Amino acid sequence: RNSPIATAIVWGVCSDAEFPQEKPQFPGASAEFVERLEFIQPNVLSGIPVYRVMDRQGQILQQSEDPQLPKELVLKLYKTMTLLNTMDRILYESQRQGRISFYMTNYGEEGTHVGSAAALDDNDLVFGQYREAGVLMYRGYPLELFMAQCYGNSRDPGKGRQMPVHYGCSQRHFVTISSPLATQIPQAVGAAYAIKRADANRAVICYFGEGAASEGDAHAGFNFAATLECPILFFCRNNGYAISTPTAEQYRGDGIAARGPGYGLLSIRVDGNDVFAVYKATREARRRAVAENRPVLIEAMTYRIGHHSTSDDSSAYRSVDEVDYWDKRDHPISRLRHFLLRKGWWDEEQEKGWRKSSRKMVLESFTAAERLPKPSPHLLFTDVYRELPLHLRRQQGALLQHLRRYRQHYPMELFESGGEPPMEEAEETQVQP
Ligand SMILES: Cc1ncc(C[n+]2csc(CCOP(=O)(O)OP(=O)(O)O)c2C)c(N)n1
Numbered sequence: 001r002n003s004p005i006a007t008a009i010v011w012g013v014c015s016d017a018e019f020p021q022e023k024p025q026f027p028g029a030s031a032e033f034v035e036r037l038e039f040i041q042p043n044v045l046s047g048i049p050v051y052r053v054m055d056r057q058g059q060i061l062q063q064s065e066d067p068q069l070p071k072e073l074v075l076k077l078y079k080t081m082t083l084l085n086t087m088d089r090i091l092y093e094s095q096r097q098g099r100i101s102f103y104m105t106n107y108g109e110e111g112t113h114v115g116s117a118a119a120l121d122d123n124d125l126v127f128g129q130y131r132e133a134g135v136l137m138y139r140g141y142p143l144e145l146f147m148a149q150c151y152g153n154s155r156d157p158g159k160g161r162q163m164p165v166h167y168g169c170s171q172r173h174f175v176t177i178s179s180p181l182a183t184q185i186p187q188a189v190g191a192a193y194a195i196k197r198a199d200a201n202r203a204v205i206c207y208f209g210e211g212a213a214s215e216g217d218a219h220a221g222f223n224f225a226a227t228l229e230c231p232i233l234f235f236c237r238n239n240g241y242a243i244s245t246p247t248a249e250q251y252r253g254d255g256i257a258a259r260g261p262g263y264g265l266l267s268i269r270v271d272g273n274d275v276f277a278v279y280k281a282t283r284e285a286r287r288r289a290v291a292e293n294r295p296v297l298i299e300a301m302t303y304r305i306g307h308h309s310t311s312d313d314s315s316a317y318r319s320v321d322e323v324d325y326w327d328k329r330d331h332p333i334s335r336l337r338h339f340l341l342r343k344g345w346w347d348e349e350q351e352k353g354w355r356k357s358s359r360k361m362v363l364e365s366f367t368a369a370e371r372l373p374k375p376s377p378h379l380l381f382t383d384v385y386r387e388l389p390l391h392l393r394r395q396q397g398a399l400l401q402h403l404r405r406y407r408q409h410y411p412m413e414l415f416e417s418g419g420e421p422p423m424e425e426a427e428e429t430q431v432q433p
């Protein structure tokens, strides 16, 4: 008599007394009934404010919001932001000169990288998109390895198998970049779920652009993180463009932060060009993510000053004046410099000295990277399987034979050991194709 079928047969016979408060009983939402036909306006969540700590002149607006970071730490933020900017200039130029195949600059977004990186614990796990080199730099990744990756030389931990800017470093808990957009989002959530199960007192941070937030993977990631209550920070860099598509053509809601409540995520929008605002928001988000096992969405508003990549010419879709505004008047580096100058922690002399010495450091590592040989082509096949399967051993052998037979057509002298496999492996590759 109590089965659903029995209930269905007697529909309509319940008395009002059984539902005294007239509350909806649907399991999918907790809400009230209304008797007026009304659609929810999409702008219900419109104009989410932008949290900031400093104004554009580097002045702290509310003393209570000052993170009061020690001088050494603020100088580290500044030096990382400026070093990143210098590295970008040199590597961008080197691509223009045909010395590396590709590059993506971080111009204008330095505050989002460094402010968030400084707010994390050293062993928090980072999933990046591709425009977050400053996070890795803040964690102490040496210039030499940035260069080695971009040059794909014998010191590149990825052994020259990836395009430039696809950095990765397990010791620094920075998962290797892969450029299919948003694939890192569900992966990061899975990692955060594992961390939660291990009760590891760690957080995951997952960076992505506002463009990537339109991918289905972003939805899957947000929803899994919310329902599984994972300690993850979704850090969206809203830099105004997804290559040539401006935000006005990407979405009709109020940016990415407005989506947070829809997934049940704690959400905030910050001024990404204010390194202290980014620091404060990320620090508090990290604390809550770990203490309460809850995902947090941070939308950092910024601007991509550079072209999307060296394959792009942004003058085709935006004005020089627009770029100039951000470059000259609303830049995260000059804002922090204003702060430092006001504090008396930095002066023109130090600025000049640092510009010179940091440029020298970058140029030295760049020259050294260029001199090193390329990894052996033999390595193209390794590191996926513990034991190389037969079909790959055959291909490896065929490549080796080909290179030996036609070596006059290839710049073999540029490769490690002239392109030959290491001695102990030479025999293994003698499988007949
Ligand atoms: C799945 C997928 N689709 C398309 C691309 C090509 N693509 C590379 S970057 C990019 C724009 C991404 O914009 P956004 O997420 O805002 O990051 P930003 O470059 O602005 O930092 C596109 C469409 C890709 N890499 N992967």
Ligand SMILES: [Mg+2]
Binding pocket: 209, 210, 211, 237, 238, 239, 240, 241, 242, 243
């Ligand atoms: Mg973007």
